[in-house]
Each structure stands twice: as structure tokens, then as C-alpha cells.
Amino acid sequence: MGHKIISKTFLNPEHSVFELIIKAPQIAQKASGGNFLILRIDEKGERFPLTVADYNREEGTITMVVMAIGKSTTQLAKLEVGEEIMDLVGPLGKKAHIKKFPNPVVLVGGGVGIAPIYPQAKELKEAGNEIIIILGARTANLLFWKEKFDIIADEVIITTDDGTIGRKGLVTHVLEEIITSRPISQVIAIGPLIMMKFVALLTNGSKEGVPKVPTTVSLNTIMVDGTGMCGGCRFQQLDGGTKYACVDGPDVDGHNVDFDNLLKRNSRFLRVEKVRLSHYNEKCRAEAKFCEENEGEEF
Ligand SMILES: Cc1cc2nc3c(=O)[nH]c(=O)nc-3n(C[C@H](O)[C@H](O)[C@H](O)COP(=O)(O)OP(=O)(O)OC[C@H]3O[C@@H](n4cnc5c(N)ncnc54)[C@H](O)[C@@H]3O)c2cc1C
Ligand code: FES
Structure with a gap:
């Protein structure tokens, strides 16, 4: 049985980023921040992963935010409300580690990675934390969900590469100001690999005058089965270990990820x-x- 699309909203004028709300009562009951799903649109489709960006247990729905960049995501963007996605497997991956921290938590979302920080921010707030959100995008048109974050966050700071909205510059500039001005318990960064690499380099204690802050990143490696069987999502750790993003993550310790190796692996199929x-x-x-x-x- 397929999963019906309840709502589809394009989030930018170019229609390259869209929000999908899908009926999936069983998944909605169990989904949490940090989880992802594997989709197959139809019998000829490939399996590909998307993160749970929100869930509504009462209505039995889950929300995903997708960037149409290749065949499957472009095909998904063409489906209309009322149509169905053939297979939806999940929730997969480890749930985010939610607890009450002594100091504020900073969540950094870059590009389409803005969406998956939302459920983690919501759950951290419900656990009694002070949360600071940094949302980064290339330009104003690519920024979305600010109003959703305004409701739950103590502070929302926006950066754009071209300065069309918020502060001009990169998320790491704002993050450095925050972690050097007050104690922060945890940083959570989700976005392009290159953004997560530079967030982890900033917070790992190697930069003079910048304190070390525990940092979680969400690895968007190539995934096929999502259950630890195929090896597609393998990544190297700086301590020499090997892990699988689908079962050991996708949220992992950013200070132990060999990002350079992962960047090479992810470009194999371009x-x-x-x-x-x-x-x-x-x-x-x-x-x-x-x-x-x-x-x-x-x-
Ligand atoms: C755990 C996880 C969560 C993700 N969550 C989101 C999300 O919430 N929203 C979103 O827009 N994208 C998300 N992605 C990326 C998304 O899976 C890819 O954009 C999608 O698979 C691209 O498929 P395509 O056929 O459209 O593009 P393709 O042309 O096949 O690929 C374009 C790029 O997408 C990535 N990609 C392709 N196939 C896979 C695959 N099987 N697994 C992982 N990455 C792949 C590669 O970087 C590739 O270069 C996530 C990836 C992972 C691993
Ligand atoms: S996706 Fe196959 S092992 Fe992780």
C-alpha cells in the first residue's frame, strides 16, 4: 500500500526546494529528530534517503523538505497532492540524543539542512533547553521555515552568502562569535558536508581562543539499504575506525569524522x-x- 501526499508546498520561487506532508501513521508514531526514511517512488524507482523534518502523531503524518537535484528528487517534485509514494521505510537511524543540558544548545542548519534541525530543536526545547538557531542559505530565496523556528527558539540568527537577508557571510562566523562569548553545551550542525566540516574544525578546540564544544553532525553519505548491509554509507573516522552512517548515525560526533575522505567518496557517482x-x-x-x-x- 502506498503513502498518500497530503500537501506539497514549494519553498522557493525556482521550485527547487519543496515541503511534502505524507500520510504514514505508523512511521509518525515512532519518528523523532535524527531519524530518516528510505523512499521508492514507484516500481522502477531507486531507493533514496530523506530526513524526517517534522511529524504529527495525532494526524499520522510526516513532513520532509527536499531539494530537487537529480532524477529521483525531480520525479518526487512532480507528484501532486493525492498521489502516492510506493515505498516508505522508516524511521531509520539513531534518534537524536535529547536531554537537559546545563548551557544553551546551538543548532546550525545550512541549505536544505535547515529542515532536519527543526525536530531536534523542538525536542530540545521540550526538554527544557535554551536553544539558539543559526540558519544559513546562499541567498534570501533559499531560506525557509524562519517563522517555525521563531515559535520554538530563544534566538534565531540568519546568514546569507550574498547578504540578501540577515547577516552577510557564513554560519561559522556567527557560531564563532557565540561560542567565544558564552558557555555552550552542544552544537548540532546539519547541512552540506563542507559546512559541517568547517563547523567541526571550528569547535574541535584547535583554533586559538575558541573553546572546544561537543558537536554533532548529520552525515548525508550515499545510502542504499539503510540497514547496515550494503556498505554504501561507510565513512572513516579520524581515530582510524570505520562506521556506517545508516546504523551508527546519521548523527555522529563531528570531531571524529574524516570529512575529506567522505567528500571524495560522495562524489564517486556524479x-x-x-x-x-x-x-x-x-x-x-x-x-x-x-x-x-x-x-x-x-x-
Ligand atoms: C541520511 C540522509 C538524509 C537525507 N535527507 C535529505 C533531506 O531531508 N532532503 C534532501 O533534499 N536531501 C536529503 N538527502 C540527500 C538525498 O538523499 C539526495 O539528494 C537524493 O538521494 C538525490 O537523488 P537524485 O536521484 O535526485 O539525485 P542524483 O542525481 O542521484 O544524486 C545527486 C546527489 O545526491 C546524493 N545522492 C544520490 N543518491 C543518493 C543516495 N542513495 N543516498 C544518499 N545521497 C544520495 C549525492 O550527493 C549525489 O551527488 C539525505 C541523504 C542522506 C544520506
Ligand atoms: S546504507 Fe547500506 S550499509 Fe548503510
Whole structure:
């Protein structure tokens, strides 16, 4: 049985980022911040992971925020309210470690990674923590959900690379100001690998005058089965260990991740992915042309 799309909202004018609310009562009962799902749109589709960005246990729904960057995410963006996703497996991965910390927690969300920090922020607030949110985007159009964070957070700071909204610059500039000005118990960073790498480098105690702050990052490695069997999500740790993001994470200790190795691993399929997207777009254009030319015909 498929999972019905209850709502679809594009979050930017370019329609490259969208929010999907999906009926999935059993998953909604168990989902928490830190969990992810594996989707397969139809019988020909590949399996791909998306993070739980919100859940509503009463209504039996889960929310995901997706950036359409390749074949599967572009195909997902084309589904309409009322249509179904064939397979939805989850919640997978470890739940975020939620407890009452003595000092504030800073959550850093970059790009589409803004969405998965939301459930963790909500749960940390419910546990009695003071939470400071840093939201980073390339430009104002790519920023979303500020109003959702305003409701639950003690402070929300926005940065954009081009300064079109909030502070001009990177999330790490604001983070450095915060962790050097007051005691912070924990940093949680979710976003592009390169952003998480620089957050971890900032907070690992190696920079003069900047204190070490425990830092969790969420690893968006290549995933296939999501259950520890295929090895696709393997990553190296700086202490020499090897872990699997799907079962040991995706939230892991940022100070022990070999980001350079992971950045290389994640770019292995770039060429194949580009070819697949271009074939998919060509197929869509051909189908649209066929429908246009044969409008009114019955088959
Ligand atoms: C735990 C986890 C949670 C994620 N959560 C989100 C999310 O909430 N929202 C969101 O927009 N994206 C999320 N991603 C990334 C998302 O899975 C990829 O964007 C998606 O798989 C791309 O598929 P595609 O066919 O559209 O693009 P492709 O052209 O196939 O790939 C584009 C890029 O997406 C990544 N990717 C491709 N296949 C996979 C795969 N099987 N597993 C992981 N990454 C892949 C690679 O970096 C690749 O270069 C998450 C990834 C992981 C591992
Ligand atoms: S996705 Fe296969 S081992 Fe993690």
C-alpha cells in the first residue's frame, strides 16, 4: 500500500526546494529528530534517503523538505497532492540524543539542512533547553521555515552568502562569535558536508581562543539499504575506525569524522547521476511533446 501526499508546498520561487506532508501513521508514531526514511517512488524507482523534518502523531503524518537535484528528487517534485509514494521505510537511524543540558544548545542548519534541525530543536526545547538557531542559505530565496523556528527558539540568527537577508557571510562566523562569548553545551550542525566540516574544525578546540564544544553532525553519505548491509554509507573516522552512517548515525560526533575522505567518496557517482538526470529530462520532454501533438486523441 502506498503513502498518500497530503500537501506539497514549494519553498522557493525556482521550485527547487519543496515541503511534502505524507500520510504514514505508523512511521509518525515512532519518528523523532535524527531519524530518516528510505523512499521508492514507484516500481522502477531507486531507493533514496530523506530526513524526517517534522511529524504529527495525532494526524499520522510526516513532513520532509527536499531539494530537487537529480532524477529521483525531480520525479518526487512532480507528484501532486493525492498521489502516492510506493515505498516508505522508516524511521531509520539513531534518534537524536535529547536531554537537559546545563548551557544553551546551538543548532546550525545550512541549505536544505535547515529542515532536519527543526525536530531536534523542538525536542530540545521540550526538554527544557535554551536553544539558539543559526540558519544559513546562499541567498534570501533559499531560506525557509524562519517563522517555525521563531515559535520554538530563544534566538534565531540568519546568514546569507550574498547578504540578501540577515547577516552577510557564513554560519561559522556567527557560531564563532557565540561560542567565544558564552558557555555552550552542544552544537548540532546539519547541512552540506563542507559546512559541517568547517563547523567541526571550528569547535574541535584547535583554533586559538575558541573553546572546544561537543558537536554533532548529520552525515548525508550515499545510502542504499539503510540497514547496515550494503556498505554504501561507510565513512572513516579520524581515530582510524570505520562506521556506517545508516546504523551508527546519521548523527555522529563531528570531531571524529574524516570529512575529506567522505567528500571524495560522495562524489564517486556524479557523472552517472548527471547522465541519469539528463535522460529523465529528455524522456519528460518527449512525453510532453507527444501529449501536445496528440491532444484530444484517444488511445
Ligand atoms: C541520511 C540522509 C538524509 C537525507 N535527507 C535529505 C533531506 O531531508 N532532503 C534532501 O533534499 N536531501 C536529503 N538527502 C540527500 C538525498 O538523499 C539526495 O539528494 C537524493 O538521494 C538525490 O537523488 P537524485 O536521484 O535526485 O539525485 P542524483 O542525481 O542521484 O544524486 C545527486 C546527489 O545526491 C546524493 N545522492 C544520490 N543518491 C543518493 C543516495 N542513495 N543516498 C544518499 N545521497 C544520495 C549525492 O550527493 C549525489 O551527488 C539525505 C541523504 C542522506 C544520506
Ligand atoms: S546504507 Fe547500506 S550499509 Fe548503510
